[in-house]
Amino acid sequence: MQQQQISGTVKDQEGVPIPGVNVIVSGSSTGTMSNLDGEYSIYASVGDTLVYSYIGFKTFIVQVTETFSGDITLHAAVDALDEVIINAGYYNTTKRERTGNISRVTAEEIELQPVTSPLQALQGRMAGVEVIPNGNIPGSASTIRIRGTNSLREEGNFPLYIIDGVPINSIPVDSNSNLTFNGGIDPLNTLNLSNIESIEILKDADATAIYGSRGANGVVLITTKKGISARNNIQIRAYTGYSEVPNRVDLLGTEEYLNVRRRAFENDDVEPTVGNAYDLLVWDANRYTDWQDVFFGGTSEVTDVTLSSSGGNKQTTFRLSGGYHAQGSVFIGDYNYRKISAGAQISHKTLNDKLSLNLSLNYGIDKNDLVGYLNMTTYAFELPPNAPSIFNPDGTLNWEDWQESSWSNPYEGFFNKSNTEVKNLITNLSLDYEIFNGLNLKTNLGYTNYDGDELVKRPQRSYNPENWDNIENRSGHLQNNRNSWIFEPQLIFNSEFLKGELSILLGATFQERTTRQISLYGEGYVTESLIGNLNAAENIRSVSYFNSEYRYNAVFGRIGYQWDNKYLLNLTGRRDGSSRFGANNRFANFGAIGAAWIFSEEAFMKKLFPVISFWKFRGSYGTTGNDQIGDYGYLDAYEATPGPGGLYPTQLSNPNFSWETNKKFEIATELSIFKNRIDLGISWYRNRSSDQLVGYPLPAITGFNSVQANLPATVENRGLEIELSTLNIQSKKFNWTTSLNISFPRNELVSYPGLEESSYANTYRVGEPLNIALLYSYQGMDPTTGEYTFVDVNEDGRYDYEDRQYAWDRGRQFFGGITNQIEYKQFSFQFLVDFVKQEGTLGLFNTGFIGNQRADVLDNDTDYQNISQSTSSRTAYNNVLNSNFPIVDASFLRLKTASLTYKLPNTLIQEIGFTSANIFINGQNLYTFTDYKGLDPESPYLGTGFTQLRSVTGGIQLNF
Template identity: 50%
Template sequence: MQNKHTIRDRCILLTLLFIFSIGTYSLFGNIKSVNFYELAGYQHRVKGTVTDSNGIPIPRVNVEIKGTSYGTFTDKEGYFYVDAAPTDVLILSYIGFKPLEVLVGNSEELSLILEEDVTNLEAVTVNAGYYTVKERERTGSIAKVTAEEIELQPVVSPLETLQGRMAGIEIIQGNAIPGNAPTVRIRGQNSLRTDGNYPLYIIDGVPIISTPIEGGSNMYIGGIDPLSSMNLSNIESIEVLKDADATSIYGSRGANGVVLITTKKANYNKKTEIETRWYSGLGKVSRKIDLLNTEQYIALRKAGLENDGREPNEITDYDLLLWDQNRYTDWQEVLFGGTSYINDFNISISGGNSTTSFRLGGSYHKEGIVFPGDNNYHKATVNLNLNHISKNEKLGINLSVNYGLDKSDVPATIINSFVSMALSLPPNAPELYNQDGSLHWEKWNLSGRNNPLAPILNRTSTDRGNNLVANIGVSYAIIPGIKVKLNGGYTNLSRRYKGLFSKNEYRPELRESREHSSIENHRERSSWVVEPQFLYDFTFGKGTIDGLVGLTFQENTSRNLRVDGNGFVSEALIGDLSAAAATNVINNKEIDYRYNAIFARLAYNYNEKYIVNLTGRRDGSSRFGTNKRFANFWAVGGAWIFSEEPFIENNLPFLSFGKFRGSYGTTGNDQIGDYGYLDAYEATDGPNGLYPTQLTNPDYSWEVNKKLEAAIELGFIQDRITMGVSWYRNRSSNQLVGFPLPSITGFLTVQANMPATVQNTGWEFVLSSLNLSSKNFRWKTFVNLTIPKSKLLDFPDIEESSYANTYRIGYPLNIRLLYQYDGLDSETGLHTVADINKDNTIDDINDHSVIKDMGRKYYGGITNNISFGNLDVNFLVEFVKQEATSLYFDPPGYASNQVIGVFQKWKNNSPDIQKVSGNYDAFSAHNLAMNSDYSISDASFIRLKTLSVKYNIANHLKKGLLSDCSIFIQAQNLFTFSNYANSLNIESPGNAVIPSLRTITLGCQVTF
């Protein structure tokens, strides 16, 4: 028994010793990570200042304790505070300066100077989505803007902040309605279908459905931007991935480029800070058209009657007989000349210790509408970012939550007709109000027209949105160089529109035949994504290998419900569907989309000179039939930093950096409707009946985009001047379009792949320079220029397709097919166009002989950043070369206003204007001319896009009271120079839509 106890006691003792050994190893094995001096209490607070060689403080310098992830940033005055031990080494890094390492020692205050290296690429990293990469070692094409360029702009969508700042990126704002989705094109249009050209949006690793969500009001021409509810002040950076090397790791989702949005987070060991920002200002329509005044208008109208040889009558010539001949109204000023008052407030609190950091913020934005009535756009946001790392730095957890809600009560009217009315109404049209403040109807009734304000004032419209984007990431370092990671994300975007329509919007004599009505539309999108990843990073001699392997599981659900109500018994009950005489469910759908993928990346870097990057992805999409759901996409990118070669260093001392890079690969596209491969049926009006609405085709598959790029990047005179030149070629084939069917089938088309190929090529140029740098003055310039070209390379049997009158092989996609203008007829004095096939009939199919490219020939921007002591001045000039059609106006002589140029040509007997007439022949000839090359003119423009002036007054306050206190003025679209006189919106010429607003805001920024 004693021996048994002895054995048991020994076992217990050995077990305790083993546990003690493990515990001891765990404790002392982590001393390097935890820092022995921290455990012993030997850390002390170190205060430091960081300046350049001229003594100018440098803000936002990254100060990190070597061997850890603990650190902070310098404030606006170059100050920082950090808790460190005497043996700790601080690493300082900042764009444009060489990294600096300094031993803390026993010093409590450090004065540090960074040596300039204007665009030191070693210190710059860019977000490539699933990984980050040093700028100097980047093999793909990635453009980037930072918080400083984004946060002060008084716009709603973060996409608008990119205008003119990036090569290869077109951002076109269709109209100035807050929240309206802009058109985004990254290196051109790849798909024949409009809905096949949206880029992929990713916020903190979570993919967002980029298709604009339907807006309840027709004023949202392009739909509502899914990013409009984001807080611009919470964005750290926006990166845009363009070529195959950068996008193919996203597979089909990256076919049209990827927009990565990274939100702000606090650093570890950062003292708690409160940052507030406020601005307020106003906006006006930035562009109007010079129209005729009453005297000029009446003269043209009377000339038309004289040429037609007839006397005026009250039916067609009410403007001459029933309306005041001396009255003048600028209808542009009345109908969209209002002032948009803008207010924005943002607050955030951030801080952290050695293992946990946090940032919590919120904002409120209010922006008025330039149309009559008290209509506004409101946006409120809240955001949270939490980061935690274990003391041994193996376990990392990060959480980001962004929530926004907005409300738009823009008028529920059709913007095209409303804006067109402002341009076409005769300048002597009647007054809008009676003396008692009620709407005036009498003189409008006599002309058979509606009072323009009636639709706005008798319609109530609200569109409310809620947008949640949440992400959590967990990573664990198994051993040095190997890490596992799990990303999970959830999004929910919902909008609820309610439009109330009173029959009082109609003329009094029409109201008896009308009804009060309403529309309710509920739209919702939700998605979740889970991405487990395995990451590795090893060094072998002079080479390093890093990469990752991962999986994607994603599901999207879209819901849409619309209910119309009609016949409300009174105006007070409009919107209460229980009080409607009839209700009608227009749409009630729920659609699911599932997407799975496996992806991998392998990068090899030899001696920091020769770099190869391989990426691949296998995608599966529920939008294709069972046999076509999976496809493979891949890319290879490479770079050679030739400036590191001895023969370059020895013979070209002025060349501080030089790199060749190139890539080739494929991405896919599944941006089509769901369930298109199935037969579809709908119920008939009668009982138990079905009728087919869609034919099955389980064999169509992915569009494929093959991307090729070559580029050179250079730096001169210690990188005081840097430049980059890129050439790209994208070929998108296997186009998903409607295949034409014989009419006997009962269907016009069926979804299918067509062997059509679209090619986009182009040159991109970027240049940055440090022009001047002294103790009190610094001036930097950044230039980007893009020269794009697109072409439909091939489309077999295009004549038999629905695109026969839209595209031409060998020409760009954004062409217009027009008649050939043949001048004025010598006998009638009216416009004529060429009858190409000589059949004495003018028609679209046979006589469209002129092909005009309506795309941008080139575009770009020039940014200047100037610092003078505490004063910062920044401005961006945007430029675009393009042609466009003139905005449509009725022919001169009709009861419709005209551009001033028409009157001037008439007075000067110009051969460029047809005979002034109000008859049908003149109308028909005018329409033919407006659809010919007669209507094409140069629509190029140069615009002062942004101008900001900022002054830091913290130096004038008591030291330590505030870390930052600045006042600023920010202006948008101040001046636009263009010879194109016949359009409101210079970005989208030829369309009767509101242009971007000219805004001026004043604000302040304070950090405690």
Template identity: 50%
Template sequence: MQSLFGDDTVTYEITGNHIVLKPKPQATQKTSPPDTTTSPPEPQQHINGTVSDSNGFPLPGVNVLLKGKRQGTFSNEEGHYSIRATAVDTLMFTYVGFKRLERAVGNTPVINVTLEEDVTSLGEVVVNAGYYSVKERERTGSIVRVTAKDIEMQPVSTPLQSLQGRMAGVEVTQLSGVPGAWTRIRIRGQNSMRGDGNYPLYIIDGVPVASTELGTLSSLPTPLGLDPLNTLNLNNIESIEVLKDADATAIYGSRGANGVVLITTKKGKGADETMYDFNLYTGVGKVSNTMDMLNTEQYLEMRREAFANDGIENYPATAYDVNGTWDQNRYTDWQKELIGGTANITHLDGSVSGGSARTSFLLGGSYHKETTVFPGDFGYHKLTGNLNLNHRSKDNRFRATLSINYGVDKHKLFNNSKIISEAIWLPPNAPSLYDEHGDLRWWENSAWANPLAGQLMPQDLSSKNMVVNTVLNYNLLKDLDLKVSAGYTDMNTEDFIKEPIDSYAPIYRPSLQHRSQYRTTKRNSWIVEPQILYSKNLGKGKLDALLGTTFQKNTSETLLLVGTGYVNKDLIGNLTAADLVNVSQQDNTDYAYTAIFGRIGYNWKQKYFINLTGRRDGSSRFGPENRFGNFGAVGAAWIFSEEDFFKKSLPFINFGKLRGSYGTTGNDQIPDYGYYAIYQPYRGTGELYPSQLANPDYGWEVNKKLEMALDIGLLNDRIRTGVGWYYNRSSNQLIGYALPGITGFSSVQANMPATVRNTGWELEVYTQNIKTANFSWDTSFNITWPQNTLVKYDGIEQSSYANQYRVGKPLNIALVYEYTGIDPETGLYQVRDVNEDGRYDYDDRILTKTLGRKYYGGINNSIRYKNFQLDVLLEFVRQTGVSNQFIFNHTPGRASMASYANVSTLALNRWQAPGDGTKIQKYTTTTASNRQYTYAKNSDIAYNSDASFMRLKTLSLSYTFPGGWISKIGMKACKVYLHAQNLFTLTHYLGLDPQYPGSGITALPSLRMFTGGIQLKF
């Protein structure tokens, strides 16, 4: 008889407390005659299949048991099993480190299954660390992970939005509710003083992709552009890991200075059976918040009182709202009119997977459509396709994988970045936007522009993105593997805007021409990384070593063409029909990067772990003398719960680990060719003029990272907690060095003697509150307390940052005036003139106010009752923002051609008479009073408002149909679900969305989405 793992002809029966092994009954064995006095037993059939993990690899030793009976078997080393069962039986698959799976037999003779890792089994969960994988129990670095079940049902266009509230130390901010807008991610704070120097490294299936946003010709989506991860299919993502500390990121060298985001896509299962997966959801969305503005009666009272306060009896001819030109009884809710529409969302994706135990495949695709809340036919479309192939030789010495992800998306937008603010400021008695003929109305001889005029400037923005990765691995010797990873990315975007003259007010049209803008951007890169991997048991420990090199090159091309003088607006877009075509922008850049890297990890007795990593980087963004930099880290961990003395003294603590790391990473996120002197032709004359000064002497920014952490597991991991402290210093800052105007340049790229420190605490808690056969309740909680400080900047007083930063303060501060209250006689805001020179400038801004987050986190509850599943995620943020009364650009009562007049209902509590104890100045229309409002808006009273919020981020309810039901119609799994996103927000903040309080009322708030869907598996 073979071992349990080697022969599937062995079964067992359970007798008392003993397992009795016995050969399987053969077909030739004689059986006793049936008992004719009772109902005939269900006929048995021979059931076989393969058990594999989520990566398609076979699992040996899986226990396959007939539910409710005492017979079972084990899978062999190829993952194959064989057992006799009746059609009414249920097979139960159990294996250490994986979730139990039940599958009804029915009339299916072949049942192949894939077991899912059990995240509650700490010792078996494997996390992706990029160049290597490590068990959660044994990792020395700081890595957080989100899996497919937390990503796939969320109705978002970029995967980063699915991380909000789920990861300690990871700050994710959705900057606009327009689909596809860029999402900002900050990992443990802002390291660089340059805004564009804080991007993390994105890696998809081992291939680095550009993390910078895609700029647009229109600023409607967000002034910062579109997200480069939009073209990914969220349902094809297996997991997202974020690497935070030096131990985890140093192996990436300069590229990992601001953390690393690893996105792993799904793989074929290879279970000798073809599997079909489908997912469909559809739903609607509305803006999650609107503001309480003055109605017509309140608004007209404000305007009339403002004129009275200013001593103006006869209303100006341009005061259309109060001089009788506009209907005094008309009321329009402009937020409802301009941003109050309903966005419709539809998503469909499917995949087919299969193969054998040695060769597997997965082929999938998706379609995503989402409209906007703006008037008109605008929206977002996305089409994706993905292919994954895995193969291993019969002797397991050779393994190969191929991953291809391709996506095409299209944004149909319009060129009006002010439509959000216009929805807020527009007077409530303003006329209809359309005339009696259905055309746009141009108010009062074109004096005020129609808010929908920008919709006559349609924008088509499309992108195509392909990410290809292949990995070849060969086991040369018993303990030695050779590996080559190669990748290619290709992203092309086309941005086109039509600007017909009828999109402008009639008064301006005689001097205008039809115009168009067309911009193409191409980004492509290739990377090759040969590696040597060594793994060997040494004494009571194990040694893992890795040595590799990186060769990478990126190219980028941008071309902007402007066509003018089209004879007819129908010809706009056909550049050959333009009277004049100008090349407005043409950029071609190359970036070359090379490195050698290595890692040595050793663990002794599964208790003591040490990890050494190092990397030498070379970047073409630095001059020849400073092109290379060395970076490295050391990480260590001690699982003290494995010590005998600890097991005896504190037996209820089943797991305890102390870990720490220290190391350095670099940063080369600066423009290409910055060290060159650049000359450009002057307006087509052939003459050259200098456009950039040379400085070949600047070098790498250096980030030094220190971390200490403690992980504890209680009551057999029913309670798990991890607390960590980090201390990061970023020095040798690459920023612009201010130059005198006589040089002809404002600054030159240089290393400045400035140091930025990020430090903080992170806490993660997981509790398994209840777990029974029919009911379970799990809770996960995370919170981060970050602190950012500019600890050093020699000579900041003489730099261009003198009016932006202060040593000893965070980078996200505001330099403000000292507010002294409302003048009891004039009713106007007052601030202190520190030097008493009669002017208000930065010499008077002696106070600093810290903005941004003081702490943030999330709490998620997952409740299962039989086949029902409920998941609830709350996101919370404690932060300071701009005061509610100062998010407008004008004082209450004022109106002009460039600034509409409405304000929030807070203005009702304004100053009206001497002695009024209020914080709102009087209604007024004068420029002088608006100047006082501006001073107060830049004072300590304005930057002292609570912009904290708690948001019900996701609410999901699902039902999984029992296997016995769906097997009768040929399905393997079926789940229906309802999902709500951004359901409600608790906050004192007045603006549209407290998530980004600095934007005031210029960005569309995130949408409240309701979707319903179904997942099918055949």
């Protein structure tokens, strides 16, 4: 039968157009989507069936007739909360029916952000989730903490990463380059943000207990995009732009700096000489350089291109995607970060709907050469403003003009080159077979392979020629491999029972992971061109090889029951086995209970409070474990000696240490009023982690510093989380929604028997957070010497760790974010403001010594010690940096993201041949409101570091 074009508008019951409605010809591959005005156009024949679907509304089905106009009205679902599908790991739930605490962000919120890792796109968007960058180099791993720090060990605090059902090792990868000082390499770098459908964070016991020991620190679930049952759709998205460091520290100019230096000599009654005053007597007194502009004042170009194709029919859907991301550097030199990614997803089900399969594959290649030389920022603040130039006219490093000073050329190592290449494969196959109605057998199989290859070249010309006799052309080589597989058979039963719905899940996990690392150094290359070719190296030294194997098995179960549409119960349990423990304690049991009461479903509530659309109380309690320690820690370990051969012991055996235990408790309420126009969620939690796995200190006579053991220390995290979303305006042409989240965390070392005798005596204090700094207590200036003084606690006439009794909490007092989404006709505007209440420190106030300082030290000279360069003044300054004196307010409010999108009119794009087209401009870290006088309040220690760049990008998205 001949097809005809059907055009119309999709509206809701109030006559407001609905954008993004899927319109599909049933049983075919033909489909389309409504535009921002709710308009759509599709080809169909008389007798065909059209299916209209959109989240929050009932699916509408209509048969095409000769008089069918195409205009459709969709009715809101009985409860739109049931339409939002949330990934809870081994099962799906909805916002209405969940008993656990799960936060979620979608593709629209993260895909246009010019960042390398999806974790960086989460900042400010989730309650209870802190994402803190560790450095300013693309590819470096951020620190993510879900409801605080649970373990005394750094490696014991990483959450579990799950990508399409496959667990990923979340510990950053080692590097011999600058990435080591910036947190290591992020294992999620190779993912394409445009290929991510959603990210869910599981936080409380009810949500995480089904993952057992792996979920002790929370779970990050990343779901990639899938194909849709519609006509083939091709999408191209591309953007380009630039990034720069958005701020500068106000430092002394040349004249101010030299005046301060002269005053120091006058105060000390010391004669300036070439040796102690080369900045006054040798260097050009009329030269001025803002070294911040030299070291990190460049502009980094950003380019991102993604191509995807998706489609299918009722039985089979597919999606193919590829991406390219490139980012330059704000540092001097030719440095770049590049990422190439590819993804594939296929879903199929048989005609009788008995068997279905889902196959997903994500592959990425990550190349990073942004790590050539070592010190990129420190000298930018400390170098005198009249210091000599870095380079000679011929481009070589200038060493001659620095010979008289105690400084070396700050760009020593500039010609070093580093290249880190990562190849990462993540693949998953899920099979689901319906044995009979309500009973399904499901199998999840996953495989990952991470290969990292790093080469650092250190040519002789990067260093002072005076030292060339002792410096050769050198190279550093590092190879990392992480390989894992997982097999998870599951049996799922769903049935109506009494007045409710019963869901039962039984499953098992078999997982194995191997880790290999090879590190070595080559030296003595005859020419620079041969550096890296180990066959040409005169010597190969410091060869090290590391290989470990980790096995994890478990059985798990879940029983979920919903009765009368208002009472919900969720029971989960898991028995874990880990190869990281000895035979005596290899297995452990974990579980949780979660319950919810949909209060608004009670008959009296509907009569007394009709404005309440939804009101739920929920709570959970349970235990999870933690086995994030090194492999084989329970065994005696030996290493080979150099030379003819032999073994020496490196680790003592302790087969009796066992799992850390994390007990989690939460109570919460969720409230919606005025037909879900205002949603409020409030959660209070308390997590206690005990049986801490740390090194138990041993006396030196044993020959070992420590032995792995469970210490009787307990760490508590508690806090309050508030989430609020409002539909401010909804009309035919204008819509405005707002979302707010705010978290008030508190971390505390509740108990630690014998802390004073342990190796952590100078690190922790009972009753204080783990993230403290033990400092001297500043007590003012010495009226005689004009130097800083501190409380001498034990009155022994000197300052040492026994005097460091001031415990400064370096954590955040509260943090959160506010998101606004505004739509007007063809325009869409979205922006996020994140905020943090915290303290930091400020340095650069050591006036008198060689080295620049902050300009405001001259305006507040009564707050600082006398301008001097005496030994006692230097000692006092070093001590004051380790006191509470430099602590200042480092709170900030930042315009984190802003995005403006314009959807081209259909009349224009149809002539070109596209189904839709958008142009957009996106800003990142546009402006920060803060009283902090350092460079970046997100790196608030001494004020000389930065983690965030200001980025502006623009691009286009085409669908056809």
